[in-house]
Amino acid sequence: MHPTSTPPPCPFPDCRPTPSAGSSRRPTVIRHSLLRTQRGPRQRWRCRACGGTFTANHGTPYHRLRSSPARFDRAVNMIVEGMCQAAAARTEGISVSTLRRWTERAAQFAREFHDRTIRNVEPIEIQIDELRGHGRKKDDRLFVFASLVVSPRLWIANTVGRRTRRSCRLILRETRNRCAAVGRRALIVTDPFKFYAPEVRKTWGRTSLHAESGKIIRRNRIVRVNNELVWGTEEQLEEVLERCEDSKQVNTSFVERLNLTMRRSLACLHRRTSSAARDAQTLGQKIDLLQCYYNFVRPHGSLKFGREVRTPAQQAGLVSRRLRLRDIFMAFRPWARVPWIVDEGVRKAWGARDVCPDNNT
DSSP: OOOOSSOOOOOOTTOOOOTTTSOSSSOSEEEEEEEEETTEEEEEEEETTTOOEEOTTTTSTTTTOSSOHHHHHHHHHHHTTTOOHHHHHHHHTOOHHHHHHHHHHHHHHHHHHHHHHSOSBOOSEEEEEEEEEEOSSTTOEEEEEEEEETTTTEEEEEEEEOSSHHHHHHHHHHHHHHBOOOSSOEEEEEOSOTTHHHHHHHHTGGGEEEEEEEEEEETTEEEEEEEEEEESOHHHHHHHHHHOSSOSSOOOHHHHHHHHHHHHHOGGGSSSOSOOOSSHHHHHHHHHHHHHIIIIISOOTTOEETTEEOOHHHHTTSBSSOOOHHHHHHTTSTTOOOTTBOOHHHHHHHTTOSSOGGGOO
16 A cells, blocks of 8 residues: 555544644644555554554554455455355465454454444344354354344344343343334244243333244144234234235244355354354354344345345445445544445435435435
8 A cells, every 4th residue: 555645633542632732734643654564565654642653454453464455355255155264264375273363353343333333223023033053062052043124134133142041131132222212013023932922021012012933843844833922912913014014924934044044154053064163252253243244245135126236234224335344344443434324314314215325316
């Protein structure tokens, strides 16, 4: 990267410019030196007020990477597209330990970006289900709890842990915190796991309807589906189903399709794999990375409008275009401009239209 002419602002939060350090004639941030890299010289800046030095990649996963950002993006993309760590490391010519560190770093930034962006989603129908995985040992069972807003196919929350009441409470609380407080009831569909019903009533209360969809399987085939309304009335259920764009009856088919996407996208969740996750923390990091990739980067096949195929976040009105991994990671620079994040007021003005704000300008 060649030296940049325009100095960026100081990224350090403890920096307090003084009038003598930053006047109209003397800029606060000045050029410091050139950092020699394999891709050429990179400009380093120095702040007169605090004395700190930084580069343009400060505050991003590419900071002090000792490799190109394109290589980092390719390696992360391989992980969320079903390739195991050993194969991805061989393809990029790096060690497995290096790729593991890159995955942890990318997952941390993906989680922070997802927490900052997925807010005030208007729910109509939410489906929640769990996917079974395993750790190093075969008997070490781990479950991935996921909640999906059906209309935009938005994967809104996830929790990795045991199949316990605590996991049900965590997934429902995170889902509720990310949803907007709307006047109309939302339909929540789960399987007949015994801890869902009390936690839905405690977390959502009278702002929701709770239905359970249980399947009876014999010889690997579904022979009967039992749907039961746990919380609410039949009149309220009919009113919510009329507002649903996709479901005409109670079902969990959309979140089960998400489970298949997770199982095919992460090598540690394959049915028979030698790349099992070490523990719940390692599996959770990959799930966080896949969740951000699924919502913002990967176009969804059912969200096709003409020649355009949108991402779930784009359909939900959270962003104005399909993002790249580079867009997500570079959004953490203190001076970064992210015009593709749609403001909450703009989303409310657009309401439930089936086009994004960026497509009608």
